[in-house]
Amino acid sequence: MSSSVEEFRTEFRSWLRAHLTGEFAGLRGRGGPGREHEAFAERLAWERHMAAAGWTCVGWPKEYGGRGATLEQQVACHEEYALADAPARVGHLGEQLLGPTLMAFGTPEQRERYLPRIVAVEELWCQGYSEPDAGSDLANVRTRAELDDAADEWVVTGQKIWTSLAHASDWCFVVARTEPGSTRHHGLSYLLVPLDQPGVEIRPITQLTGTSEFNEVFFDGARTAAGNIVGAPGEGWQVAMATLGFERGVSTLGQQVGFRRELESLIELAKRNGAARDPLIRDRIARAWTGLEIIRGNALRMLDGVAAGAPGPEASIGKIFWATWHRELGELAMDVCGADGMTAAGAPYDLDDWQRLFLFSRADTIYAGSNEIQRNIIAERVLGLPKEVRP
Numbered sequence: 001m002s003s004s005v006e007e008f009r010t011e012f013r014s015w016l017r018a019h020l021t022g023e024f025a026g027l028r029g030r031g032g033p034g035r036e037h038e039a040f041a042e043r044l045a046w047e048r049h050m051a052a053a054g055w056t057c058v059g060w061p062k063e064y065g066g067r068g069a070t071l072e073q074q075v076a077c078h079e080e081y082a083l084a085d086a087p088a089r090v091g092h093l094g095e096q097l098l099g100p101t102l103m104a105f106g107t108p109e110q111r112e113r114y115l116p117r118i119v120a121v122e123e124l125w126c127q128g129y130s131e132p133d134a135g136s137d138l139a140n141v142r143t144r145a146e147l148d149d150a151a152d153e154w155v156v157t158g159q160k161i162w163t164s165l166a167h168a169s170d171w172c173f174v175v176a177r178t179e180p181g182s183t184r185h186h187g188l189s190y191l192l193v194p195l196d197q198p199g200v201e202i203r204p205i206t207q208l209t210g211t212s213e214f215n216e217v218f219f220d221g222a223r224t225a226a227g228n229i230v231g232a233p234g235e236g237w238q239v240a241m242a243t244l245g246f247e248r249g250v251s252t253l254g255q256q257v258g259f260r261r262e263l264e265s266l267i268e269l270a271k272r273n274g275a276a277r278d279p280l281i282r283d284r285i286a287r288a289w290t291g292l293e294i295i296r297g298n299a300l301r302m303l304d305g306v307a308a309g310a311p312g313p314e315a316s317i318g319k320i321f322w323a324t325w326h327r328e329l330g331e332l333a334m335d336v337c338g339a340d341g342m343t344a345a346g347a348p349y350d351l352d353d354w355q356r357l358f359l360f361s362r363a364d365t366i367y368a369g370s371n372e373i374q375r376n377i378i379a380e381r382v383l384g385l386p387k388e389v390r391p
């Protein structure tokens with residue numbers, strides 16, 4: 001890595017060391033999948049503190065409030081953040097998904113209105129794609145929006161589901177059908193909808209972990225300004241797919257540092273409680289370690305694709321691999337814990353980190369495209385197999 005990457009890394013590491021102290025010291029390790037409820041307000045304050053020092057959106061161009069960091073610098077940033085055990089981010093959906101989408105497809109007015117507030121963590125965003133009958137088959141979206149010419153507003157009606165962090169968000173980027181009678185990916189639009197209004201109801205869904213990170217979101221005549229459409233009316237599919245590309249791209253690159261930390265503490269536990277003497281457990285731990293090396297290798301290959309403009313098939317390969325690896329780590333953790341893993345510390349849901357990992361990692365192979373869907377992508381786009389038959 002070039003010295004500028006190392007300088008960047010050192011600068012961020014020093015900043016984290018100096019600032020993850022005092023009122024923020026207790027935030028180490030807080031939040032994240034299955035634990036988003038933890039210290040949310042404090043994590044928001046921390047993230048605004050980072051923003052004030054210019055450490056949010058570092059990969060964005062300087063003209064949009066970022067640091068114009070190179071990919072290598074962004075990876076270094078993700079790694080240092082994880083190594084510092086800094087709290088899980090709360091503004092990541094705006095920073096990693098909507099921001100890049102607006103830079104690619106938004107109007108100058110939209111960029112000016114929304115990007116600075118994402119950088120400053122003043123507005124939080126959620127992703128309104130999935131519906132009860134439109135998950136893997138996203139083109140089946142039924143939420144509809146029509147233009148009220150008199151008011152110069154879109155009127156949105158329909159239901160979204162599994163909307164992560166909607167209960168804590170100010171805005172939602174919504175895929176909605178704006179051409180009546182259209183089907184599949186035609187006639188969809190990508191709208192920016194404010195959530196704090198009478199036409200929006202957000203109902204949290206309780207997960208296996210006992211926590212509620214995602215929600216049902218009901219739009220019943222919800223309104224948003226006519227100008228809050230990204231891309232042309234009816235051409236939202238292209239915009240929505242681009243957002244998913246960002247989701248499967250650079251944003252996942254820092255995660256193996258967190259995975260390594262989990263594996264290392266599991267190894268410590270296995271040594272402490274004697275599970276490491278079991279030959280089958282030892283075998284699985286060694287396999288987990290090897291798997292992590294493969295994840296890292298694949299992530300580095302993916303970087304080449306991202307640098308060339310698009311993540312490419314490595315993103316699908318990587319998604320299947322890390323999601324399955326992490327789910328298996330949860331299963332391994334339960335076997336290392338033995339009988340202790342079977343009871344919660346308190347009723348009904350006072351879970352320890354291993355139990356939470358086991359339960360939440362079941363979701364890894366579903367969100368951001370399930371394993372089956374990733375395999376379809378590889379089959380069709382990489383291997384050139386015939387397209388799957390649709391009913």
Ligand SMILES: Cc1cc2nc3c(=O)[nH]c(=O)nc-3n(C[C@H](O)[C@H](O)[C@H](O)COP(=O)(O)OP(=O)(O)OC[C@H]3O[C@@H](n4cnc5c(N)ncnc54)[C@H](O)[C@@H]3O)c2cc1C
Nearest residue numbers: 127128129130135136137162163164363366367368370372
């Ligand atoms: C933790 C978590 C957070 C999420 N956050 C968000 C969010 O913020 N915003 C949002 O919009 N969505 C979110 N989702 C939803 C997620 O995108 C969907 O769950 C996912 O796309 C799968 O859709 P589905 O749940 O409707 O399952 P379905 O699409 O009904 O799939 C059910 C099963 O059938 C399989 N399957 C479906 N189609 C095929 C096929 N063609 N070939 C082979 N197998 C197939 C799937 O792989 C799966 O195993 C989240 C999900 C989770 C678990």
